[in-house]
Amino acid sequence: MTRQIHFTETGGPEVLRLREVELGAPGAGEALIRVDAIGVNRADVMFRLGRYFYLPRFPSTLGYEAAGVVEAVGEGVTEVVVGDSVAVIPAFELTEYGTYADRAIVPAHALVRRAADSDPVEAAATWMAYVTAYGALVEGSPVAAGDHVLLLAASGGVGLAALEVANRIGAVPIATTRSADKKQRLLDAGAAHVIVTSEENLAERVREITGGRGVVTAMDPVGGPGIVETIGSMAPGGRLLLFGLLDPRNDPSQALPTVPGVELSVYTLFPVTADPERRRAAITFVEAGIADGAFQPAVDRTFDLSEYVEAHRHMESNSQFGKIVLTVRH
Incomplete structure (x- = not known):
């Protein structure tokens, strides 16, 4: 069973709920990852409020960013293999996929390989x-x-x-x-x-x-x-x-x-992220900046996955300096 955050109505952070679900196996072009850290974005808040540029379909999960390890891949996946450390980039809609979970199925084209010893919190705070x-x-x-x-x-x-x-x-x-x-x-x-x-x-x-x-x-x-x-x-x-x-x-x-x-x-x-050529160019640019130290993701605060309501309240307080990240204990 997978712990996953979802909501069944728009509103404040209190509409978010933690549930256990059966994920099943990844389909063609998909990968299943064990999630270690999740980037919290303003887009998640706007989506939850019903003020995003597309509306949720209930029950809905949320989350564009994460870092973790590939546990299974679906048919035709060549971008990653089982055991790869990866980061998830925003290259899908929240009505189709979401990363607020301890395991998540995402499109393989939305995964970027990262070093096994890299910090998952920083990786989850990078790509959006x-x-x-x-x-x-x-x-x-x-x-x-x-x-x-x-x-x-x-x-x-x-x-x-x-x-x-x-x-x-x-x-x-x-x-x-x-x-x-x-x-x-x-x-x-x-x-x-x-x-x-x-x-x-x-x-x-x-x-x-x-x-x-x-x-x-x-x-x-x-x-x-x-x-x-x-x-x-x-x-x-x-x-x-x-x-x-x-x-x-x-x-x-x-x-x-x-x-x-x-x-x-x-x-x-x-x-940018929907087009394969433009996405590759963006990834190359960002990875080069990380490699030479020019880019250092700023993390304001981390919360445990179970503290998802507090994380969203902190986001809405506008007091943060940098990214908010949920961490997952396995």
Whole structure:
């Protein structure tokens, strides 16, 4: 039997339940992994609330990231073999698979081999954050060396990964936070500049930092009315990438406003992870950064699998600095 977290209605963390299920054997193109650590993401929270870009089908599990060991493979699987240490990357929908369990069946194409002696907690905290940052800053319309990049609400997993990605490609990252307590930590994490938005005017500070030009690219996980001020910090022809859309005032049924001189779009990593060639390129980029020490996943706090409600409450407190990870005892 497998312990698995699921929910049968949308709502707060209290709707999550732990159940025991029979997983069965992996099907064609699938692998069964023993899960040792699970990355907790904002996407999980939004999915649980019914505010994600697709809705759960009940009973539903959740979880895009994990690290563990392959215990069985289905027909046609060549990516991994039994005994491989692996990490799970977000390359599927939560209506099909989920990693909040002590064992999970996932598509084999969503697995990345890792060293057997690597830390499963760090591995579970890597792929959502770094591939999101890669797709936004490196792929497609890449940020050039010397360009200023604005990273809003930068103390989350994606924001901290984006700081490291921006530095790796020679860009100049400007981080924002509402809390002055996080300013020095963001500077220590690689931000060239930090703007405390509860104390400073965002657009004015960005213009000051960039010599009046504005930023070429901005990554905003919140959205809502605050995008007006963000747009005021953009350079002509700049890109504002909205991801996460955490502000409850966001209405996904409404078209994005047209802003002359600014490219405004909703961004996700899934076009990258769904395409085999793009996924391989992203994995290569992230693994290179890990190998040379440029990328060091920031873990805020770990919780035992049985503490899944507390982990989600901690996520919703917005007090974390880095990723939240569930650990599994076998």
